[in-house]
Amino acid sequence: MAEQFVCKAAEFKDGDRRIVRIGQHEIGVFNHQGDIYAYSNYCLHQGGPACEGLTIAAVEEHLNEDKTSKGLFFSDKQMNFVCPWHGMEYDMKTGECVSDRKMKLRSYKVTKKGDDLYVSV
Template sequence: MTETFVAKAGSLADGDRLVVAVGKKEIGVFRHRGKYHAYSNYCLHSGGPACEGLIIAKVTEQILPDKTSAGLFFSDDETHFVCPWHGYEYNIETGACAGDPKQKLRSFPVIEKDGAIYVVT
């Protein structure tokens, strides 16, 4: 196992993200609600920089009994990051693709020790 330095402990605020190079790989490291999450920066669609796009609450549409729309709403519970190439969305806590949750970005452990944050590959 290899531990790659990401940042000094405490330097990433909630909502921050960094992309680090680990050999020939790129890994996106997110801090979200006090926890770290790390994923391969290669989008499942076409290899775009999956971790480098917009971070946004999941958007859902509420459908009424008469099948009309009550509008679009931001989720309070689920946050996504959006691949900037064509818009594939991924759950920031699981790496699951929003369009097909069975597909997930490869994830990596993140540890904090000796005043620093490391991603483990």
């Protein structure tokens, strides 16, 4: 198992990300609300840098009881990150492509050793 230093945990705040490399693996590491996620930086669409684009709350349509729309709202539960090449969105908590959840980025384990964060393959 190979591992790579990511950064000091104290310097990795909510909303931060780092891109690290281990051999042929390029990995995006995110801090989202204090939880750490790490995914392959190779987009499942055409290999773009999936972890380097915007992070944005999922857009949800809220419905009235009669199923008419109340409008579109940003989710307070689901954050996505967006591949900058063509806009494919991935669920921050799972790495799944939100338009086709059968497609999922490879995830990696992140370990905290003292105040240091490491990602491993």
